[in-house]
Amino acid sequence: MSVSGVREMLKHVLGSLILLCLALPAVAAQPNIVLILIDDAGFTDLGVYGSEINTPNIDSLAASGVMFSNFHTAPTCAPSRAMLMTGVPSHRAGVATLDHLRPPEQADHPSYRGELANDVPTLAEHLRQAGYASYITGKWHLGHSPESLPIARGFDRSFILDASGADNWSQRTYLPQYEQADWFEDGQRGTLPDDFYSSEFLVDKMIEFIDQTESGQPFFSYIGFQAIHIPVQAPREYIERYNGVYDAGWEVQRQRRHDAAIARGLLPADATLGQVPERLRQWEDLSDAERERSIRSMQINAGMLEAMDFHLGRLINHLKATGAYDNSVFLVLSDNGPEHNHPTADAGFRLWLRLEGYSQDINTLGERGSYASIGPEWAIAGSAAGSLFKFHASEGGTRVPLIMSGPGIPASGVLHPFSFMTDLVPTILDLTGTPALTSGPAFTGRSLIDVLKGTAPAVYGPDDAIALEASGQSAVFKGDYKLVRNLDQYGDGVWRLHNVVVDPGETRDLSAEQPERVAQMLRDYNNFTADNGVLPMPPGYSGERMIADASTQKIIEKYGLTLLSMAAGMLFAILLLGVLLYKAVVKVRATTSGP
Structure with a gap:
């Protein structure tokens, strides 16, 4: 063949290859993962979930993605975060409960060590093998020994708080149990700037970390906001946006939230509000001074959440400006239900506040140097169908918002299948095409991918049991049913059966009608405790x-x-x-x- 003939043949071959490449679907780059964990947000605390609180950036993510109406987690923060990072039950991950709720009898057990187990890989460690850079700012609460800080568990950069909470305006603790606010930058103790405000600083740091990512490298960004954990604190401009909003009191607010959640298709049309514990106060019984302080505290709570959403918007805008937004998957969720503890109502705690220099002046409440909390009455107004709140295994303590948005996630509105915190690690690995490390235990959670794509009606089958336990607060989910037991503060230790699909307020106990189902679910729970090293609570135990x-x-x-x-x-x-x-x-x- 002549030289010209060879050239002509090569042209045809090259042209065919080009046409073939054009015909093939484009292979998307590995998506970035942006994980936003809100602290103590109730099921109806976000605007798109029925709240009066302004959260436009989160609402926009929901509009372009999906909202889960039946997503559950542990009733307390550290166990939830352990499951979020590992995809296995919190006991297997070594963080069964909070340190200050752990009785001495449990302290030496591996399930209760209070730090992530070394043999359980984190999400960041899974993603590292796929080439991801991983960053975390905010609340970690999974241990601060050299082996358990994020920098030792797969994260490339970190600025974290390893405590249940802290002041949002300065570097100081919020409870007598802590000697200091345990902030860490990478592997060393960190120092906060003088102009610190938690939501602003955590986003600033995350933007700084993301900007260090090598060109073309995917990243995993995890922000554990302090909002809206106690103490609730916010800039005055955000607080005053809610002047007059809460003047009618918590009973009215509770009904408004419930009605709004039903209108959005998040709860059944005939869902009944849960029972209010007898020990909670009635709005009409408060004095004028008590009402004024209570209203102000709830305004601060709302302003704090709106401020968090604003700073999240700054991160979103930065990702858009740098071209990273379109290839980023967002997950927005809460670690448990709303905080009901009301320390500022206790005279002894108010003495500690004075000794620490915290102000209770209502004119500056929520601002720098102050300390506020909303209490159980406002908390139950924001919980799922009004069935209790944080620290309890009822729906109000365990059913929380989950929003997902980004490439690979169709805009599907509200999804109703039951899902659990341990499902998120396998889901993220599927979204990123990352195989799980084989060095740790198998995930108990399942990927949500098929439900997200609409190719499966449910994540779990009717015979699959999913259980949780935290300081004796216990539950088993199976099909549409939930077997639940609450201890103190608002429980009696009795197991009750509910169909939480039709009765999310847990108003009707079906135990007497379905004893065989109760017996089977108790066997499921006992299997869970045996498999995961769950210890019984000692007689007379009281976390309070x-x-x-x-x-x-x-x-x-x-x-x-x-x-x-x-x-x-x-x-x-x-x-x-x-x-x-x-x-x-x-x-x-x-x-x-x-x-």
Whole structure:
């Protein structure tokens, strides 16, 4: 063949190859993963889930993706975060409960060590093998030994808080149990800037980390916001946007949220609100001063969440400006239901606040140097169908919002299949095409991919049991049913059966009608406890009392001499006043008796 003939043949071959390449579907780059974990957000706290709180950036993500109406997690923060990072039950991951809720009898057990188990890979470690850069800012709460900090668990950069919470305006603790606010930058203790506000700083740091990513490298971005954990704190401009919104009280607000969730298709049309515990206050029984402080506290809570959404919007805008947004999958969720603890209502805790320099002045409440909490009545207004709240296994403590948006996720509106926190690791690995490491235990969670794509009606079958336990608060989900047991503060230790698909308020106990189902689900729960090292709670256990006792002990350790000095000063003042009164009486008697 002549040279010209060879050239002509090569042209045809090259042309055919070009046409073939054009005909093939484009292979998408590995998507970035942006994981947004809100702290203590209730099922109806986000605008798109029926709230009056303004969350436009989160709502926009929901509009372009999916919202889950039946997503569940643990009732407390650290166990939820352990499952989120590992895809296995929190006990298997080594974080069965919070340290200050763990009785001494459980302290030495591997399931209760309070730090991630070394033999359980994290999501960041799975993604590292696929070439991802991983970054985390905000609340970690999975241990701060050298082996358990994020930098040792697959993350390339980190600025994290390893505690249940902290002040949002400065580097100081929020509970007597903590000696300091445990912030860490990479592997060392970190220092916060003077102009720190948590949501702003965490986004600033994340943008800084993302900008360090090599060109073309996918990244995993995880922000654990402090909003809206106690203390609720926000800039005044956000607080004042809710002037007048909560003046009608929590009963009215609870009904409004419930109606809005039904209107959005998140709850059944005939869903009934859960029972309100008898010990909760009635709005009409509050004094004017109590109402004013309660309204202000809820305004702060709302302003804090809106401020968080604003700063999330800054991250979204940055990703759009740098061209990373279109190839980023977003997940927005909460770690558990709304916080009901109301420490500022306790006189002893208010004394600690004064000793620490926290202000309770209502005129500056929520701003720098102040401390606020919303209490159980507002918390139950934001929970799923009003069935209790955080620290309880009821729907209000475990059913939380989940939004997913981005490439590979069709805009499908509301998805109703049951799903669980352990499902997110296998889902993210599927979305990124990353095989799981084989060095750890098998996932108990399942990928949501088929449900997201509409090729499967459910994640779990009617005979699949999914269980949880945290400090004795326990539940088993199976099909449409849930077997649940709550201990203190608002439980009685009795197992109850509910169909939570039609009765998310858990208003009707079906135990007497379906004893065989109860027996089978109890067997499922016992299998779960045996497989995962779940220990029974000791007789007379009370998490509420444990926290109170620990707080008292820490206050005495730190301020014992100060309190003694104050008491001695008060005693001296009383004695001095008594002496002066005695002298005055003697003088009066001497004057009136005459010579």
